[in-house]
Structure formats: structure tokens, C-alpha cells
Amino acid sequence: MDDKYAVFIKDVTKIYGKQAVLKKMCMSVERGTIYGLLGASGCGKTTLLKSVVGTTKVEKGEIRVLGGRPGDGKYAFPGPKVGYMPQDTALCGEFTVRDAVFYFGRIFRMTDDLILERYNNLHQMLELPPHDRYLRNCSGGEQRRVSLAATLIHKPELLIMDEPTVGLDPVMREKIWNHLYEITRSEKTSVIITTHYVEECRNVDTVGFMRKGRLLAEESPKLLLDTYRAETLEQVFLILAQNDVNLKRSSISVLENNAQNTIQVEQRRTNCGTWKRRFTVDKRRFRALIDKNWKQFYRNITGIFFLLSFPVMEIGAFLSSVGGDVRNIPVGIINNEIRDCSNFTSNGTAIPYDYFYCHFHNMSCRFLSYVDDPMIQKMYYPTLEDAMLGVKNGEIAGIIHLSQNFTYFFEKRFEDLRNENSEILDLSQIKIWLDMSNYQIGSSLKYKLVQKYNDFQDAVLTECGFDLKLYHEPLRIDNFYVGSNKHEPFIIFMLPGILITIQFFLGAVMTSQIIITDRHDGVWDRSIVAGVTSMEITLSHFILQLALCVIQTIELMFCTFVLYQLEYIGSLSLMFLLVFSQGVCGMAYGFFVSVISTDHTMANVVLTGLYLPVNLLSGWMWPVEGMVYGLRVLARCLPLTVAIESFRNIFKKGWDLSYIQVLDGFLIGIVWTIFFGLLSVYLISKKR
Numbered sequence: 001m002d003d004k005y006a007v008f009i010k011d012v013t014k015i016y017g018k019q020a021v022l023k024k025m026c027m028s029v030e031r032g033t034i035y036g037l038l039g040a041s042g043c044g045k046t047t048l049l050k051s052v053v054g055t056t057k058v059e060k061g062e063i064r065v066l067g068g069r070p071g072d073g074k075y076a077f078p079g080p081k082v083g084y085m086p087q088d089t090a091l092c093g094e095f096t097v098r099d100a101v102f103y104f105g106r107i108f109r110m111t112d113d114l115i116l117e118r119y120n121n122l123h124q125m126l127e128l129p130p131h132d133r134y135l136r137n138c139s140g141g142e143q144r145r146v147s148l149a150a151t152l153i154h155k156p157e158l159l160i161m162d163e164p165t166v167g168l169d170p171v172m173r174e175k176i177w178n179h180l181y182e183i184t185r186s187e188k189t190s191v192i193i194t195t196h197y198v199e200e201c202r203n204v205d206t207v208g209f210m211r212k213g214r215l216l217a218e219e220s221p222k223l224l225l226d227t228y229r230a231e232t233l234e235q236v237f238l239i240l241a242q243n244d245v246n247l248k249r250s251s252i253s254v255l256e257n258n259a260q261n262t263i264q265v266e267q268r269r270t271n272c273g274t275w276k277r278r279f280t281v282d283k284r285r286f287r288a289l290i291d292k293n294w295k296q297f298y299r300n301i302t303g304i305f306f307l308l309s310f311p312v313m314e315i316g317a318f319l320s321s322v323g324g325d326v327r328n329i330p331v332g333i334i335n336n337e338i339r340d341c342s343n344f345t346s347n348g349t350a351i352p353y354d355y356f357y358c359h360f361h362n363m364s365c366r367f368l369s370y371v372d373d374p375m376i377q378k379m380y381y382p383t384l385e386d387a388m389l390g391v392k393n394g395e396i397a398g399i400i401h402l403s404q405n406f407t408y409f410f411e412k413r414f415e416d417l418r419n420e421n422s423e424i425l426d427l428s429q430i431k432i433w434l435d436m437s438n439y440q441i442g443s444s445l446k447y448k449l450v451q452k453y454n455d456f457q458d459a460v461l462t463e464c465g466f467d468l469k470l471y472h473e474p475l476r477i478d479n480f481y482v483g484s485n486k487h488e489p490f491i492i493f494m495l496p497g498i499l500i501t502i503q504f505f506l507g508a509v510m511t512s513q514i515i516i517t518d519r520h521d522g523v524w525d526r527s528i529v530a531g532v533t534s535m536e537i538t539l540s541h542f543i544l545q546l547a548l549c550v551i552q553t554i555e556l557m558f559c560t561f562v563l564y565q566l567e568y569i570g571s572l573s574l575m576f577l578l579v580f581s582q583g584v585c586g587m588a589y590g591f592f593v594s595v596i597s598t599d600h601t602m603a604n605v606v607l608t609g610l611y612l613p614v615n616l617l618s619g620w621m622w623p624v625e626g627m628v629y630g631l632r633v634l635a636r637c638l639p640l641t642v643a644i645e646s647f648r649n650i651f652k653k654g655w656d657l658s659y660i661q662v663l664d665g666f667l668i669g670i671v672w673t674i675f676f677g678l679l680s681v682y683l684i685s686k687k688r
């Protein structure tokens with residue numbers, strides 16, 4: 001039987017959701033013959049062909065292709081023995097006409113000379129567009145002809161073509177049919193072809209009429225026409241369909257019987273691939289894949305622009321917009337001591353007259369002169385009530401209030417530090433109200449005003465000749481590890497998170513989008529039918545993206561430490577490696593997302609939906625220590641959190657890999673990368 005049939009299908013059932021698309025389908029295609037598979041739209045022709053080539057897994061039944069089961073590795077199928085032309089063109093838009101044909105020729109391990117020779121013949125026969133025209137610029141019919149050329153290039157033993165003639169003019173259709181008759185005669189090629197032009201199949205060896213997932217009849221067109229005394233195959237199909245509706249089975253030989261008589265085939269799940277095949281890598285195919293990915297990449301200028309400019313834009317936006325000095329915050333001033341400080345000079349405002357005593361003058365103006373700062377825009381109000389109204393109306397973000405006789409009470413306050421007179425204590429106070437509805441602005445003002453008051457007090461007391469230490473709080477705080485960094489602590493706190501998050505999510509988005517595009521174009525499946533393994537496809541993408549990840553990490557590090565000159569203590573190369581490793585982890589995550597997502601929209605929803613939770617839990621917006629216990633544990637298990645802490649330890653403490661707090665950042669990235677990688681490969685194997 002194996003020698004007789006190129007394709008033998010028995011009792012195949014395929015179910016999509018709740019719909020059985022193929023119902024105990026049987027079919028046989030003899031070697032060296034043309035088999036025309038006909039049927040109404042939606043009857044299951046494409047599904048059947050996909051099951052034959054192994055891109056769809058069937059629930060039940062037996063499929064034999066060229067004597068073997070698809071994927072068992074013994075029969076070069078998937079591989080060069082079969083040429084598969086899917087219904088969609090399944091080629092990359094970034095390919096030129098020549099590239100598309102050469103890609104498949106190389107996948108089939110043909111030499112470039114042989115590909116060129118056959119390409120020239122096919123180019124002439126199929127009247128292909130100019131060699132260097134991009135497929136995205138070709139018409140639908142032109143793309144279809146290029147797709148056909150890519151299917152025929154290696155002269156396969158079995159041709160499986162899903163509507164190759166649709167949309168082509170009658171002359172071209174005739175040329176294609178003549179070519180098919182020619183190769184079946186001279187090269188003993190077996191052909192399965194589906195078409196909506198039923199009469200095209202009048203001269204084929206066998207036609208199979210399909211209806212609602214079943215084969216109604218399978219015979220030579222001549223015999224069918226004679227038996228049903230019909231003029232056309234259309235009429236035969238009509239009669240068969242009516243018979244089927246009336247539940248009368250055709251008396252013409254149905255393959256079911258044939259198959260049952262000729263072979264006992266056990267029912268089992270058709271396994272369209274083996275692990276062994278999936279994990280092999282062939283050098284020539286791999287080179288063709290790398291070439292394809294590279295062309296897809298560099299011919300997509302918009303894509304390149306975004307992939308290369310995003311790291312710079314994102315880190316640039318962060319470093320330029322975050323942590324800078326806040327300016328021009330309107331603050332209401334009520335100085336009940338002196339209304340107009342415009343002619344104020346500080347000379348003679350603090351005059352010591354005794355070892356312990358000092359006369360003060362015009363202290364309210366002197367303090368307000370310290371409040372002259374780019375952060376603060378002074379707005380004078382006559383009364384406290386007016387200023388309060390100003391805060392309510394959003395005109396000002398705070399109020400500074402100085403009482404009448406402020407200078408007098410201020411002097412009294414310093415005369416006797418043990419002064420317990422509450423009026424003196426109260427009226428010598430500068431009263432400040434801050435609008436804390438904007439926490440960052442409120443805290444910046446608070447910090448600035450305390451700083452300004454300390455400067456003011458230090459200057460005044462120094463002029464009085466007092467020992468400053470006596471008046472300072474008995475608390476001294478020094479910082480470890482901050483170096484002489486001139487940048488805001490806020491930037492320093494956030495930077496590790498920003499760098500690692502950018503690289504992680506860029507890796508994830510880049511990988512998921514590229515892989516989903518590849519799959520949706522149909523190139524992935526078509527390449528697999530041509531013999532490429534999932535491992536080869538995955539690795540070829542991985543290598544190109546790894547190179548991109550290196551470039552993106554260099555961009556991030558260059559912007560941060562060279563352009564913006566952020567000071568660091570630890571090893572630059574270690575920081576580079578850590579950010580890069582998170583990019584790789586992001587790529588693995590993107591791969592996983594592409595596997596669980598049916599399309600771009602779903603992948604984008606998953607990536608965007610998880611973006612904020614992962615960021616919030618990664619501890620760069622708010623310390624992990626501030627989270628409830630369960631979340632803290634979860635946060636520490638995520639890929640970003642520990643890596644960010646590890647980066648901070650290198651960046652500001654100068655630690656190296658001998659510290660577990662640095663090493664764990666690398667290890668968690670590696671563990672997650674392996675986890676996402678293995679899970680994705682497992683899910684792919686389950687899906688196929």
C-alpha cells in the first residue's frame with residue numbers, strides 16, 4: 001500500500017471547538033497522479049491539507065504521507081519531498097521575488113546555482129514580477145505566483161496546493177495546469193490540488209468531492225461524468241450533494257470501503273512531529289533563516305527606528321524629566337512685621353552686644369531674603385485668610401506667615417534657651433502651611449524651607465558669634481555609598497529599576513511581536529513543512545534579537561553614564577551584563593507570551609496588562625519593604641525585583657559577584673529565562 005499511495009487518509013476527525021470539521025474523513029492519492037479536491041467553501045479542504053502537512057493536529061485517524069507518518073523523520077517529511085503551497089501566500093513582505101524563491105531553495109538545501117537555474121525557468125513560466133520587487137508591493141495574483149514558484153523550486157515528490165490558481169487569468173491557469181500534467185508524467189510527481197474552478201479538474205486522474213467534512217465520492221472525472229450522465233463536474237457535484245442531503249449514499253466507490261479492505265490501521269492521534277526533529281539544527285537551513293530574519297529586520301525601516309530609538313528616548317525622557325529641581329512654586333507670604341522688604345539689606349540686622357546676647361533687626365525681611373530661590377515664587381497676601389483662600393483656589397502651594405514683632409520675639413527666644421514663655425515661643429515661630437495634595441511638591445517645599453531656615457539661622461548666629469552646635473539638633477546623619485553624586489537621590493533610587501524595566505519589556509515586546517508576525521504571515525508553518533525545525537526558527541530569531549539586545553543595552557548605558565554622566569561606584573561591565581541578562585529574560589517572556597497569544601492584540605493585552613503590576617512589585621517605585629508580607633514574597637520571586645536590587649548594589653556600593661546580593665540578580669534572570677523557554681517549547685509541542 002505504501003508504494004501505491006502518496007497520501008492515504010483513514011477515518012480522520014478534526015474538531016475546532018465544538019465543530020467537527022473533518023468527520024471520519026478518508027481519502028487516497030495514488031503516486032504519480034493528480035488529485036483534485038473539490039467542495040464548497042468551508043467544507044474542510046484547507047483543514048484536510050493542513051492535517052496532511054502536519055500544521056494541524058487531528059483528533060483521530062491515520063494519515064500516511066509518502067509511506068510514513070508526517071514527522072517520523074524517515075521520509076524527509078516534513079522536508080524536501082513535499083512542496084506545500086498554503087491558501088495564504090505565507091511569504092515575508094520584506095522579501096523580494098528572488099529572495100522568496102531562494103529562501104525556500106536554501107531551506108531545501110539546494111545549491112545557489114541550481115536554485116538560480118530553476119528560478120529562471122519558473123520566472124519565465126509563471127511570468128513573475130521583476131526579481132527585485134518587494135512582495136509587499138506585488139499584487140495578490142503576483143504574490144500567489146511567487147508562492148507557487150517557491151513550492152515548485154525543489155521539484156518535490158508530492159505537491160500539495162491549496163487554490164493555486166485563484167485570481168489568475170485563464171491563460172496563466174492553463175499554463176500552470178499544463179506544468180502539473182507535465183511533471184506528473186515526466187517526474188512521477190503526485191499532486192493534490194484544491195480549486196474553486198471545478199471544471200479545471202476535468203482532466204485530472206481523480207477528483208474527490210467533499211461536503212461538510214466528508215468525502216462524497218472519489219473517482220476519475222470521466223467515470224463520474226459517465227455514471228451520472230452529467231455534462232459537467234459541477235452537475236456531478238450537485239447530484240452528489242442532493243443524494244447526500246437525502247441520505248442516499250453514492251454507489252460510486254467510496255474510499256471508506258476501499259481503505260477498510262486494504263489495510264487495518266489502528267486509530268491513534270496523528271503526531272505531526274517528534275522531539276528529536278524539533279531539537280535538530282541544520283547549518284544551511286539555519287543560515288537561510290538568519291538571512292530571512294535579517295532581511296525582515298533591516299528592510300523594515302520604521303521597525304529599526306523604533307527598536308533602536310526607544311532605549312534612548314525612554315532613558316532620555318527619564319533622566320531629563322525626573323529628579324530635576326522643582327521651580328517657580330507659588331507660595332503666599334504674609335509678613336505682619338514689615339509690609340515692604342524691597343529695600344532690605346542684611347547689614348546690621350544681627351549685632352552682638354554681649355558674649356551671650358545679640359540685637360536683631362528686621363529679621364522677617366532677612367528670613368524672606370533667604371526664601372529667594374528658583375523653587376519659590378513669592379506672592380504677597382495682606383492677611384492669612386486671603387492666603388488660605390489662595391491655597392483653596394489653587395493659586396499657591398503653601399503659606400509662610402511671620403507675626404507682628406517677629407524680630408523682637410525671635411531675639412527673646414535666643415536670650416534664654418530655657419525660656420518657657422509660650423507667647424515668646426509662639427510668636428517667634430515662622431508658621432508654614434503646605435498643600436500636601438501634591439506630595440512631591442509639598443515635600444520639596446518642606447525640604448527647601450527647612451534648609452533655608454537653617455542657612456538663615458546659621459548666618460545670623462554666626463554674626464552674633466554664637467556656637468552653632470549649641471543651636472543645632474543633637475543629631476548628625478552621614479550617608480554611606482552616595483559618593484559626591486550631584487544628582488537627586490530620587491534619580492539614584494529609580495535608575496536601576498528604569499534601566500532594567502526598559503530592557504526587559506523591550507525584549508519582551510520585540511520578541512513577541514516578531515514571532516507572532518512570523519506565525520501569522522504563515523512563514524513559520526510553511527517553513528516547518530519545508531523541514532525547518534521549531535528549534536531552528538526559535539534560535540535564528542534569538543540570535544538576531546540577542547544582537548539587538550546588546551545594542552539597546554549599550555545605548556542605555558551610554559546615555560546614562562556618558563551623556564548624562566551619572567556617577568557610579570561599581571563595575572560598568574557588570575551593570576551592563578545585568579541589564580543585558582534582563583533583556584534576554586524579557587525575550588524569553590516575550591516568546592512565552594507569543595506562544596499563549598493567538599494574535600498581536602492578545603499579546604499586547606498580556607504585555608500591557610502585566611506591565612504595571614510587575615513594575616509596582618519590582619520595588620523601584622516604592623520599596624518592597626513597604627509591601628504586605630505576601631506581596632513582598634511574590635515581589636522577590638519576580639525576575640525584575642532582585643535584579644534591580646542587585647544593580648543598585650553594584651551601582652552605588654561597588655559590590656561584585658562575590659556578594660550573593662549581586663549574584664542573585666543574575667541567577668533569577670537565568671532561572672526565569674530557562675523557565676519561560678522550556679514552558680514555551682512545551683506549549684508549542686502541545687499545540688502542534
Ligand SMILES: Nc1ncnc2c1ncn2[C@@H]1O[C@H](COP(=O)(O)OP(=O)(O)OP(=O)(O)O)[C@@H](O)[C@H]1O
Pocket residue numbers: 016017021039040041042043044045046047048087
Ligand atoms: N482555526 C480554526 N478555528 C476554528 N474554526 C476553524 C479554524 N480553521 C477553520 N475553521 C472552520 O472549519 C471549517 C472548514 O474550514 P476550511 O478552511 O478547511 O474550509 P475550506 O473548505 O478550505 O474553505 P475555502 O474553500 O473557503 O477555503 C470552516 O467552517 C472554518 O470556519
